[in-house]
Amino acid sequence: xxxxxxxxxxxxxxxxxxxxxxxxxxxxxxxxxxxxxxxxxxxxxxxxxxxxxxxxxxxxxxxxxxxxxxxxxxxxxxxxxxxxxxxxxxxxxxxxxxxxxxxxxxxxxxxxxxxxxxxxxxxxxxxxxxxxxxxxxxxxxxxxxxxxxxxxxxxxxxxxxxxxxxxxxxxxxxxxxxxxxxxxxxxxxxxxxxxxxxxxxxxxxxxxxxxxxxxxxxxxxxxxxxxxxxxxxxxxxxxxxxxxxxxxxxxx
Amino acid sequence: xxxxxxxxxxxxxxxxxxxxxxxxxxxxxxxxxxxxxxxxxxxxxxxxxxxxxxxxxxxxxxxxxxxxxxxxxxxxxxxxxxxxxxxxxxxxxxxxxxxxxxxxxxxxxxxxxxxxxxxxxxxxxxxxxxxxxxxxxxxxxxxxxxxxxxxxxxxxxxxxxxxxxxxxxxxxxxxxxxxxxxxxxxxxxxxxxxxxxxxxxxxxxxxxxxxxxxxxxxxxxxxxxxxxxxxxxxxxxxxxxxxxxxxxxxxxxxxxxxxxxx
Numbered sequence: 001x002x003x004x005x006x007x008x009x010x011x012x013x014x015x016x017x018x019x020x021x022x023x024x025x026x027x028x029x030x031x032x033x034x035x036x037x038x039x040x041x042x043x044x045x046x047x048x049x050x051x052x053x054x055x056x057x058x059x060x061x062x063x064x065x066x067x068x069x070x071x072x073x074x075x076x077x078x079x080x081x082x083x084x085x086x087x088x089x090x091x092x093x094x095x096x097x098x099x100x101x102x103x104x105x106x107x108x109x110x111x112x113x114x115x116x117x118x119x120x121x122x123x124x125x126x127x128x129x130x131x132x133x134x135x136x137x138x139x140x141x142x143x144x145x146x147x148x149x150x151x152x153x154x155x156x157x158x159x160x161x162x163x164x165x166x167x168x169x170x171x172x173x174x175x176x177x178x179x180x181x182x183x184x185x186x187x188x189x190x191x192x193x194x195x196x197x198x199x200x201x202x203x204x205x206x207x208x209x210x211x212x213x214x215x216x217x218x219x220x221x222x223x224x225x226x227x228x229x230x231x232x233x234x235x236x237x238x239x240x241x242x243x244x245x246x247x248x249x250x251x252x
Numbered sequence: 253x254x255x256x257x258x259x260x261x262x263x264x265x266x267x268x269x270x271x272x273x274x275x276x277x278x279x280x281x282x283x284x285x286x287x288x289x290x291x292x293x294x295x296x297x298x299x300x301x302x303x304x305x306x307x308x309x310x311x312x313x314x315x316x317x318x319x320x321x322x323x324x325x326x327x328x329x330x331x332x333x334x335x336x337x338x339x340x341x342x343x344x345x346x347x348x349x350x351x352x353x354x355x356x357x358x359x360x361x362x363x364x365x366x367x368x369x370x371x372x373x374x375x376x377x378x379x380x381x382x383x384x385x386x387x388x389x390x391x392x393x394x395x396x397x398x399x400x401x402x403x404x405x406x407x408x409x410x411x412x413x414x415x416x417x418x419x420x421x422x423x424x425x426x427x428x429x430x431x432x433x434x435x436x437x438x439x440x441x442x443x444x445x446x447x448x449x450x451x452x453x454x455x456x457x458x459x460x461x462x463x464x465x466x467x468x469x470x471x472x473x474x475x476x477x478x479x480x481x482x483x484x485x486x487x488x489x490x491x492x493x494x495x496x497x498x499x500x501x502x503x504x505x506x507x508x509x510x511x512x513x514x
Contacts, residue, residue, distance in 0.1 A: 079413065081410070092508075104415040104416045132508045134508070148414070
């Protein structure tokens with residue numbers, strides 16, 4: 001049981017002159033256990049800020065976020081995160097990167113490495129165990145980042161445009177793999193993206209956000225069976241709907 | 253065998269030829285043009301003097317005494333400089349406290365500390381070590397600080413969401429390894445500066461042995477061939493220390509940086 005509740009969350013940033021900008025304005029959201037939710041919206045709509053607040057890396061100006069009824073204030077291993085930038089520690093080998101989380105939780109070294117190996121197999125990179133991150137391609141690095149985030153067995157996996165820097169084909173492959181992992185591991189995933197395709201292919205629900213101030217514009221249920229066909233008429237209709245929503249947003 | 257030689261010649265042939273040419277030129281200039289051992293001892297003179305100091309064993313005492321001075325200074329510079337640099341780089345308040353002090357003391361040339369070194373420590377090894385320390389500690393502090401300042405926030409945040417949240421753990425597991433290349437560069441600079449300070453400290457008579465001391469001593473005796481022997485020794489040993497250090501780092505600690513353009 002891990003239900004995430006976002007209540008009246010607002011976040012205001014102040015620039016150098018002290019003028020406030022509202023990045024998030026009164027966000028309310030309830031996310032069910034093991035749900036796959038995508039956040040989409042124009043740049044500056046605060047989707048990354050919301051994810052960072054849920055991670056505990058940023059604090060809301062007002063409002064609360066509860067995970068299983070417990071208020072989130074600081075980062076901890078219950079919520080794993082995969083960043084858009086390559087965030088693997090370059091001084092650690094692949095296996096050491098994945099073992100880092102368990103190690104920080106006080107697991108013994110051999111045990112952490114065993115756990116790490118299991119997750120490395122999950123993302124299919126067993127043979128790169130002792131490689132350093134610089135030896136891996138972008139797609140492989142993000143696979144390792146996913147394995148690293150999962151190795152602490154988080155209840156929620158936060159993903160901030162994790163495939164944003166990858167080429168289209170690698171991206172598709174990774175989306176497939178992510179869904180497989182999600183089904184295997186039964187973890188709640190919050191996924192920020194700016195790609196309509198990605199959102200429609202992955203999500204149970206798509207949260208469409210609007211910019212300045214960042215607000216939830218609409219929440220769309222994606223009731224398509226998986227595996228989804230990217231070019232099926234239903235997918236296209238859905239994509240068009242979201243696109244129209246976002247286009248209206250841009251005209252404003 | 254033949255191929256091996258050919259390979260070696262192709263790889264290092266030009267370098268070897270260059271060194272050989274300068275030695276020959278030196279010998280010719282000393283023998284045919286200068287003709288004065290005080291002005292310019294020839295290569296052969298230097299080699300003969302070198303064999304003398306090896307035979308008498310003086311060279312080994314001098315090297316070990318100098319390495320002792322150097323070791324004392326560098327060791328202190330590392331164990332004091334690195335923690336200060338870390339604290340300054342990680343905690344803003346510490347930086348604000350230490351920065352003005354350091355900025356005022358740093359521009360004082362290390363050799364200006366020699367009188368105080370002698371007053372405080374007498375004519376001892378510690379005294380020479382202290383002068384080396386003064387020269388070496390600032391590059392260590394500043395490079396450690398700079399390395400910590402440039403730790404990418406993304407690594408810190410990634411560590412935090414993996415449950416590494418205390419300052420101590422973040423410094424140990426994220427900032428320190430990430431700053432290591434910069435710290436290592438600072439150590440190398442410190443070793444270079446320390447080596448220079450060593451010669452000056454020994455020349456001022458803070459000890460009665462050592463490579464720097466012997467340069468001065470032989471100069472008083474007008475034995476310029478011995479002066480040159482010790483000069484070359486200083487160059488070679490300095491070079492070897494730097495090489496060994498770099499080799500160790502690249503092989504052991506900074507393996508992960510292969511592929512990074514420096």
